[in-house]
Amino acid sequence: xxxxxxxxxxxxxxxxxxxxxxxxxxxxxxxxxxxxxxxxxxxxxxxxxxxxxxxxxxxxxxxxxxxxxxxxxxxxxxxxxxxxxxxxxxxxxxxxxxxxxxxxxxxxxxxxxxxxxxxxxxxxxxxxxxxxxxxxxxxxxxxxxxxxxxxxxxxxxxxxxxxxxxxxxxxxxxxxxxxxxxxxxxxxxxxxxxxxxxxxxxxxxxxx
Amino acid sequence: xxxxxxxxxxxxxxxxxxxxxxxxxxxxxxxxxxxxxxxxxxxxxxxxxxxxxxxxxxxxxxxxxxxxxxxxxxxxxxxxxxxxxxxxxxxxxxxxxxxxxxxxxxxxxxxxxxxxxxxxxxxxxxxxxxxxxxxxxxxxxxxxxxxxxxxxxxxxxxxxxxxxxxxxxxxxxxxxxxxxxxxxxxxxxxxxxxxxxxxxxxxxx
Numbered sequence: 001x002x003x004x005x006x007x008x009x010x011x012x013x014x015x016x017x018x019x020x021x022x023x024x025x026x027x028x029x030x031x032x033x034x035x036x037x038x039x040x041x042x043x044x045x046x047x048x049x050x051x052x053x054x055x056x057x058x059x060x061x062x063x064x065x066x067x068x069x070x071x072x073x074x075x076x077x078x079x080x081x082x083x084x085x086x087x088x089x090x091x092x093x094x095x096x097x098x099x100x101x102x103x104x105x106x107x108x109x110x111x112x113x114x115x116x117x118x119x120x121x122x123x124x125x126x127x128x129x130x131x132x133x134x135x136x137x138x139x140x141x142x143x144x145x146x147x148x149x150x151x152x153x154x155x156x157x158x159x160x161x162x163x164x165x166x167x168x169x170x171x172x173x174x175x176x177x178x179x180x181x182x183x184x185x186x187x188x189x190x191x192x193x194x195x196x197x198x199x200x201x202x203x204x205x206x207x208x
Numbered sequence: 209x210x211x212x213x214x215x216x217x218x219x220x221x222x223x224x225x226x227x228x229x230x231x232x233x234x235x236x237x238x239x240x241x242x243x244x245x246x247x248x249x250x251x252x253x254x255x256x257x258x259x260x261x262x263x264x265x266x267x268x269x270x271x272x273x274x275x276x277x278x279x280x281x282x283x284x285x286x287x288x289x290x291x292x293x294x295x296x297x298x299x300x301x302x303x304x305x306x307x308x309x310x311x312x313x314x315x316x317x318x319x320x321x322x323x324x325x326x327x328x329x330x331x332x333x334x335x336x337x338x339x340x341x342x343x344x345x346x347x348x349x350x351x352x353x354x355x356x357x358x359x360x361x362x363x364x365x366x367x368x369x370x371x372x373x374x375x376x377x378x379x380x381x382x383x384x385x386x387x388x389x390x391x392x393x394x395x396x397x398x399x400x401x402x403x404x405x406x407x408x409x410x411x412x413x
Contacts, residue, residue: 025390028232029333072330073301080294088290103340106293110333112233184227185401192387192394199386207389 011132014140020113021144021191022198023205027113030104031145032187038161040100041149043090045142051082051108052117053134058082059122060130075118076109083108113141148190156181211355218359221408224334225367226401228341231334235368236393245372246365253361255329256338259303260357261350263296263339268350271295296339304330334364367404371397 003011020026027048034044058078059066066074087105090098098105108114117137122130153159155178158166166175180186199205224230231252238248269275271292276283308326312319319326329335338360347353374396383392 025236026233028236029229029337032229032232073298076297076301076330077294080297084290084293087293103337103344106340107230107333107337109293109297110336180402183402183405184229185398185405187229188394188398188401192391192398195391195394196384196387199391206385 007129007132010129011136014133014136015143016140016198017202019140019144019198020116020137021141022195024113024116026116027111027141028191030107030111031141031148031191032184034101034104035145035149035152035187035190036156036182037100038146038149038153040097041145042142043094043097044101044104045138045145047086047090047105048108048111048113048141049135049138051079051086052114052138053131055079055082055114056117056122056130056134057127059118060125060127063123071123072115075115079114079118080109113137144191144194147194148187151190152181152187156186211352214352215355215359216410218356219363219366220404221410222360223363223367223404224338224360225364225397226404228337230337231332231364234332235364235371236390236397239368239372239375239393241376242369242372245368249361249365249368251326251329252332252334252364253358255300255304255307255332255335256357256361257354258307259300259335260338260342261354262299262303264342264347264350264353266295266299267292267343292340292343296336300335300339301330334360367400370400374400 014020018024021028021031030044030048035041055075055078059075062074083106086108087098090101090105117133121133125133150160153161154165158164158171158177166177181190221227225232225235234248239245267275269278271288273287273289274284275288276286304326308319311326338357342353342356345356347356371393375393378392378396387395
């Protein structure tokens with residue numbers, strides 16, 4: 001009952017067919033900026049999922065009382081309040097990661113995934129599907145974040161979550177970490193490769 | 209001299225797009241031709257020049273720990289910095305609204321040129337991002353902060369116009385099918401970013 005066919009689609013479509021990053025091209029800024037290492041990427045993914053799910057529910061609950069002319073401001077205030085909670089929570093429990101993420105936690109407010117989902121889904125749906133939509137899109141975003149961060153950390157620093165995974169003898173035989181992967185522009189190119197692979201498998205998404 | 213250094217640095221070295229990826233969504237969406245790209249770029253620069261000094265004053269005289277001392281000594285211990293985000297976004301959203309109305313009234317031609325871009329700017333992360341960086345960098349005066357805002361805006365403008373020009377030429381090239389459209393745009397942005405990194409370490413004076 002809770003997961004009818006339609007709700008399942010709402011929850012699982014964003015993982016691939018309707019992925020917020022690869023297909024809807026939303027939330028690019030943070031995807032690129034926080035993916036140098038895996039740990040901040042995971043934290044960011046969870047934070048966005050939480051904010052998205054709860055802001056979807058709140059907006060969906062009050063959707064019939066918001067005057068359309070000021071809805072953007074109402075949405076921004078709801079999102080900003082939730083982001084402040086997340087920010088304070090991170091500062092309290094995971095200070096190092098919150099330092100690494102710096103302004104990007106604050107920038108969840110202007111993450112287009114949030115405004116996009118609030119406008120496109122929460123404003124016209126009941127709270128439960130809206131919650132699932134938030135979770136689905138948040139996790140769809142988090143998956144891309146983790147994949148990009150995985151490759152960037154592995155190739156750029158030779159570590160995964162801070163643990164050395166490329167053995168020492170590789171370095172002894174002349175293997176070098178690719179310093180370019182740590183630099184911001186490479187994030188764009190990694191995402192481009194993901195889009196390439198994704199669209200090669202989903203031909204209907206290709207552009208003319 | 210210090211301001212000039214900051215200005216050049218915020219245009220080229222700390223470029224909003226290539227170094228921080230801010231304002232990426234509109235950057236990718238509105239870069240199909242040079243004319244609209246220029247319109248959006250000008251609108252963003254303009255909003256940065258307006259909102260950065262406002263947010264600076266707000267931060268300096270209301271939000272920072274002990275910032276309200278100028279009102280009365282009793283308020284010296286108040287720390288409102290946790291409200292930063294919500295205040296900044298409120299300033300940006302309302303400034304966008306005000307500027308939109310003012311431009312519509314006083315310069316209809318500019319209003320028509322900027323058109324739909326003005327309201328979109330409220331949710332452009334470059335504006336909020338710049339405000340947050342401004343807070344982090346802790347500038348000495350409102351003038352320095354304005355210079356930083358103007359530099360960041362011009363950097364953003366250069367980047368989007370450059371990308372739009374390349375994309376216009378790209379129409380004539382044979383790109384692999386799955387990469388067409390957004391994929392190749394990502395790669396171009398990445399390559400432009402690498403090119404911009406050659407400005408690293410530039411210092412004037």
